[in-house]
Amino acid sequence: MSRYVLPLSVLGTAVGGAVLLKDFVAGGACPSKATIPGKTVIVTGANTGIGKQTALELAKRGGNIILACRDMEKCEAAAKEIRGETLNHRVNARHLDLASLKSIREFAAKVTEEEEHVHILINNAAVMRCPHWTTEDGFEMQLGVNYLGHFLLTNLLLDKLKASAPSRIINVSSLAHVAGHIDFEDLNWEKRKYDTKAAYCQSKLAVVISTKELSRRLQGTGVTVNALHPGVARTELGRHTGMHSSAFSSFTLGNLRLTADANHKPSQPTSASFLKLRNPEDHKCGVTHQLHL
Numbered sequence: 547m548s549r550y551v552l553p554l555s556v557l558g559t560a561v562g563g564a565v566l567l568k569d570f571v572a573g574g575a576c577p578s579k580a581t582i583p584g585k586t587v588i589v590t591g592a593n594t595g596i597g598k599q600t601a602l603e604l605a606k607r608g609g610n611i612i613l614a615c616r617d618m619e620k621c622e623a624a625a626k627e628i629r630g631e632t633l634n635h636r637v638n639a640r641h642l643d644l645a646s647l648k649s650i651r652e653f654a655a656k657v658t659e660e661e662e663h664v665h666i667l668i669n670n671a672a673v674m675r676c677p678h679w680t681t682e683d684g685f686e687m688q689l690g691v692n693y694l695g696h697f698l699l700t701n702l703l704l705d706k707l708k709a710s711a712p713s714r715i716i717n718v719s720s721l722a723h724v725a726g727h728i729d730f731e732d733l734n735w736e737k738r739k740y741d742t743k744a745a746y747c748q749s750k751l752a753v754v755i756s757t758k759e760l761s762r763r764l765q766g767t768g769v770t771v772n773a774l775h776p777g778v779a780r781t782e783l784g785r786h787t788g789m790h791s792s793a794f795s796s797f798t799l800g801n802l803r804l805t806a807d808a809n810h811k812p813s814q815p816t817s818a819s820f821l822k823l824r825n826p827e828d829h830k831c832g833v834t835h836q837l838h839l
């Protein structure tokens with residue numbers, strides 16, 4: 547037997563395993579070809595990453611899309627790009643900084659006043675493993691943006707969502723919630739050494755728990771709420787870890803390959819949240835409280 551056979555078979559197995567793993571963590575493909583003409587959709591954090599792809603995919607399917615972002619320059623650029631690519635002119639940018647309760651209230655008030663309906667609210671924006679920053683109102687940043695900001699936004703839009711029923715709320719969480727622990731004595735990490743990873747996990751666990759409770763409260767209203775893990779995609783999420791621009795990240799974190807759209811460009815991450823929210827199973831069982839992985 548050639549001395550190269552063993553090392554080559556080990557290498558082949560390792561590469562094959564890595565490809566299968568990458569494929570697995572990226573998630574599955576959505577078979578739905580459903581369209582959503584006339585439905586009003588809000589996507590938070592839609593200027594980049596999964597939120598942008600979600601907005602793009604839903605714009606292709608005919609929705610009125612509101613991109614809710616903190617940086618209006620990036621937001622307008624994304625809205626323009628989506629309008630150009632989809633030829634859907636009902637794609638608009640609006641200011642929303644989830645690290646500011648004032649901004650959230652202003653955004654919700656404007657939407658309530660100007661939009662006849664809100665059919666789909668996608669709470670997608672997040673910050674991951676940032677330094678020990680606080681929001682404008684003094685909350686630890688990851689809890690403040692990922693959970694508290696979306697919690698307030700959802701509650702402020704709830705009457706509109708109920709009046710638009712059937713409607714749905716999608717909370718983009720993360721598998722990281724399984725490692726989460728909520729310290730009710732020290733939610734803002736003032737008494738302990740700050741742990742960026744644990745703070746992210748805490749925020750995502752809070753999203754999952756509150757989704758479950760909200761689903762219970764929404765029974766019978768025609769509004770469903772679900773949380774999901776979107777799979778793993780190469781986005782800007784790792785910007786505070788330095789990982790997202792590394793060669794390791796480029797190799798291991800693939801673009802999600804989840805779209806049902808034959809025109810999808812594989813160079814872009816596709817929208818896992820879109821796919822989960824259009825999962826036909828959701829409709830079949832009238833899901834209101836599940837975590838989709």
Ligand SMILES: NC(=O)c1ccc[n+]([C@@H]2O[C@H](COP(=O)([O-])OP(=O)(O)OC[C@H]3O[C@@H](n4cnc5c(N)ncnc54)[C@H](OP(=O)(O)O)[C@@H]3O)[C@@H](O)[C@H]2O)c1
Nearest residue numbers: 591595596616643644645670671672720778779781782783
């Ligand atoms: N990528 C993954 O593999 C993965 C895995 C599990 C879960 N997720 C979840 O998927 C969702 C989308 O993440 P992503 O990967 O697409 O990350 P991303 O590329 O970093 O996008 C995050 C978005 O959130 C926005 N954002 C951050 N802070 C905000 C604030 N204070 N107010 C309003 N918007 C704010 C960002 O805006 P700026 O550009 O202005 O900062 C950006 O638009 C997140 O909930 C994330 O936890 C992602």
